[in-house]
Amino acid sequence: MKLTVKNIEQETADTVSISFKNGGFFNKLNYKPGQFVTLHFKLDDKIHKRAYSFSSNPFTDKEPKITIKRVENGLVSNYMHDSLKVGDKLQIDKPDGSFFVKPEKAQQKDYVFFAGGSGITPIFSIISSLLHKEPKSKIILIYANRFLNSIIFKEKLEKLRKEYEDRFKIEFLISKEIPVLDNYHHGLITDGIVMDVLEKYNLAFKDGQYMICGPFGFMEAVKSILFVNGVSPTKIKEELFKRPDRIVLKNGVLSKVQIQLKGESHELSMENDTTILQAAMANNIELPYSCRSGMCSTCLASCVSGDISMTEGHFLEQKDVDAGKILTCVSYPASENVVISI
Numbered sequence: 001m002k003l004t005v006k007n008i009e010q011e012t013a014d015t016v017s018i019s020f021k022n023g024g025f026f027n028k029l030n031y032k033p034g035q036f037v038t039l040h041f042k043l044d045d046k047i048h049k050r051a052y053s054f055s056s057n058p059f060t061d062k063e064p065k066i067t068i069k070r071v072e073n074g075l076v077s078n079y080m081h082d083s084l085k086v087g088d089k090l091q092i093d094k095p096d097g098s099f100f101v102k103p104e105k106a107q108q109k110d111y112v113f114f115a116g117g118s119g120i121t122p123i124f125s126i127i128s129s130l131l132h133k134e135p136k137s138k139i140i141l142i143y144a145n146r147f148l149n150s151i152i153f154k155e156k157l158e159k160l161r162k163e164y165e166d167r168f169k170i171e172f173l174i175s176k177e178i179p180v181l182d183n184y185h186h187g188l189i190t191d192g193i194v195m196d197v198l199e200k201y202n203l204a205f206k207d208g209q210y211m212i213c214g215p216f217g218f219m220e221a222v223k224s225i226l227f228v229n230g231v232s233p234t235k236i237k238e239e240l241f242k243r244p245d246r247i248v249l250k251n252g253v254l255s256k257v258q259i260q261l262k263g264e265s266h267e268l269s270m271e272n273d274t275t276i277l278q279a280a281m282a283n284n285i286e287l288p289y290s291c292r293s294g295m296c297s298t299c300l301a302s303c304v305s306g307d308i309s310m311t312e313g314h315f316l317e318q319k320d321v322d323a324g325k326i327l328t329c330v331s332y333p334a335s336e337n338v339v340i341s342i
Contacts, residue, residue: 019065033129034100040091053122057129069118099239103133116214144173255333276328294330306338
């Protein structure tokens, strides 16, 4: 499917929102609040695919919208900021992702959202959807940024807070400036800040439903705080945009990786600091992929023989891992010979 760019809106100095004309009845884009869409870009005579979360909500926003933060030396993000224009058409894949909610009118929950930087994107979609479609639920947002002027959707969030002041509360964390407003805090996320916020709104840790999106360190800190305070992992959903670089000890041994794909066999010789997907792409082997962070199942494969090391925090359940399932985007060879089937 192709979508046409309808509008480009500057959110902050380094963040833009891009809305698209939605298709007709037979090719309309349908998505759940919090999901992402994978876009295809032909740059430098190569196809590059990137996944971006919807910032629009599918219930009240007529046009689907994604929000993109500029990444230093990022080929696609810089193109989106500097070269994309209204009227351009972009090839997309079907919306995907497990970080979403299904609002229900009769449902009554206490949601606590933790967002760091551009991690607000899918969370904004979810919050606006819940406010419109789940009237009995209450929402607390704890949103961390470095500077006041880097707060994405600041005006939109404040508008929602005023409109739904009995159900929607926001607490901002600013690490590089000292704010003076009542619902602003200086510094990084801490156990004390989270405890103070929940006490302020009379919510016990055990009673919340938690969703987290942001930088890896921020998310790990939030999860640690929640676990220490007795929150069950079953009550936590997370979405990680970018994983930290994996540190490995090179032993000078190359792994021979055989990839069985669509009746053909491809062989790679690779070191153990590169993912299966990265090595395949570098050798022009077209494996399926989307998010590239282990948060969907597009690149699902099976390890037929040999050993694979997967980065923690991926989408798969332990029973799938035990059965030999892997996600090539976060999988590294851990033995001299590996066979992968897709």
